[in-house]
Amino acid sequence: MSKYSFDEVMERRGTHSLKWDFAPSLSNSQELLPLWVADMDFKGAPAIVEAVTSRAEHGIYGYTGISQEYKDSVVSWMHRRHQWQIQPEWISVITGIVPALNMLMQAFAQPGDQVVIQPPVYYPFFNAIRNNGQTALHNTLIDRNGYYEIDFEDLEIKLADPKTTVMILCSPHNPVGRVWTEGELRQIAERCLVNDVLLISDEIHHDLVFAPHRHIPTASLSAEIAANTITCTAPSKTFNLAGLQSSNIIISDEKKRRKFQQALDRNGVFAINPFADVATIAAYGKGGPWVDALLEYLSGNLDLVESYLQEHLAPLTMRRPEGTYLAWIDCRQLGMNTQELQEFMEEKAGVVMNQGHVFGETGAGFQRLNVACPRSLLVEGLDKIAMALKSIS
Numbered sequence: 312m313s314k315y316s317f318d319e320v321m322e323r324r325g326t327h328s329l330k331w332d333f334a335p336s337l338s339n340s341q342e343l344l345p346l347w348v349a350d351m352d353f354k355g356a357p358a359i360v361e362a363v364t365s366r367a368e369h370g371i372y373g374y375t376g377i378s379q380e381y382k383d384s385v386v387s388w389m390h391r392r393h394q395w396q397i398q399p400e401w402i403s404v405i406t407g408i409v410p411a412l413n414m415l416m417q418a419f420a421q422p423g424d425q426v427v428i429q430p431p432v433y434y435p436f437f438n439a440i441r442n443n444g445q446t447a448l449h450n451t452l453i454d455r456n457g458y459y460e461i462d463f464e465d466l467e468i469k470l471a472d473p474k475t476t477v478m479i480l481c482s483p484h485n486p487v488g489r490v491w492t493e494g495e496l497r498q499i500a501e502r503c504l505v506n507d508v509l510l511i512s513d514e515i516h517h518d519l520v521f522a523p524h525r526h527i528p529t530a531s532l533s534a535e536i537a538a539n540t541i542t543c544t545a546p547s548k549t550f551n552l553a554g555l556q557s558s559n560i561i562i563s564d565e566k567k568r569r570k571f572q573q574a575l576d577r578n579g580v581f582a583i584n585p586f587a588d589v590a591t592i593a594a595y596g597k598g599g600p601w602v603d604a605l606l607e608y609l610s611g612n613l614d615l616v617e618s619y620l621q622e623h624l625a626p627l628t629m630r631r632p633e634g635t636y637l638a639w640i641d642c643r644q645l646g647m648n649t650q651e652l653q654e655f656m657e658e659k660a661g662v663v664m665n666q667g668h669v670f671g672e673t674g675a676g677f678q679r680l681n682v683a684c685p686r687s688l689l690v691e692g693l694d695k696i697a698m699a700l701k702s703i704s
């Protein structure tokens with residue numbers, strides 16, 4: 312039995328929760344069960360709630376600087392959890408990885424440049440590239456019966472193209488749940504080096520990895536690779552702090568760091584939200600046992616989804632994710648187009664998941680299911696889908 316309350320169903324409606332109050336559903340029904348947006352329906356680690364409550368009680372929420380204590384907490388977490396030794400001065404703090412990706416495009420790519428991404432992939436990657444005048448070059452992942460692999464032959468061609476200047480890697484990968492192996496990461500990073508392509512490694516899901524898989528920070532592979540890599544991290548996925556809006560961009564190369572700092576300055580980014588400040592220090596300082604318990608609970612939820620699909624939802628399949636709390640459900644056997652599939656899930660079943668096609672065209676026919684919720688809600692969602700399936704069979 313976990314000493315944390317992952318089974319507790321908390322009311323999130325009415326908190327202006329993006330997931331619960333703003334589902335862009337077809338029917339707008341309040342009865343829809345939201346299993347989309349990648350945040351968790353769990354209360355945060357006790358140490359974080361305590362730190363934020365105590366900060367709130369202070370009553371003055373003025374501008375807050377990036378302290379040595381904050382940076383040391385990030386350094387220590389990376390060392391303890393990922394065996395990655397970074398220096399405090401490598402860290403830049405910004406409100407989120409999505410804004411960081413946009414500013415990285417402004418700083419490191421020219422309009423007209425090509426940027427390699429690996430769909431199906433987290434869709435703001437497409438936006439950051441498009442928003443800043445670059446073109447996305449798709450190194451589409453190969454789907455081998457639900458297990459996704461990198462098409463290295465195609466990657467080599469795309470990285471070697473002189474117009475390609477940047478690659479954005481999603482590690483671990485949202486939505487397909489792969490935790491890239493050391494061999495895969497080395498091959499990507501080395502091909503980027505050889506072709507003088509900057510590697511941006513979005514590692515926001517780095518702590519959400521299930522044994523025996525292990526996250527390897529790309530920049531930890533060698534000093535040379537580190538110098539060509541910009542790592543995007545945050546405590547937000549791990550500890551459910553997305554609403555506090557803070558992330559840590561780690562750059563070991565001084566010249567690149569200066570360039571990114573100029574982009575931050577040009578966009579007027581400085582300081583940190585005072586709640587993100589204390590929450591990060593508490594999370595990285597005291598949150599380890601909570602994350603271990605969370606991973607156990609999430610693994611139980613994935614066991615449940617796996618067996619439920621096999622026993623009751625036969626046309627739907629998934630390959631168990633190696634990391635992330637996102638299950639990539641293959642619904643193609645239902646034979647529905649994207650509109651029909653969305654209507655079926657929302658109007659017939661009454662659940663909202665992320666539509667697969669928004670992650671790239673090879674995502675069509677998939678739904679991304681967020682399993683980071685109390686088990687009773689997950690069962691309710693799966694039961695709803697099973698009932699809807701019965702009604703059409």
Ligand SMILES: Cc1ncc(COP(=O)(O)O)c(C=O)c1O
Nearest residue numbers: 349407408409433485513515558
């Ligand atoms: C791969 C990836 N990067 C970035 C983000 C969001 O980052 P932020 O909230 O820091 O902008 C997400 C959220 O789901 C994600 O999956």
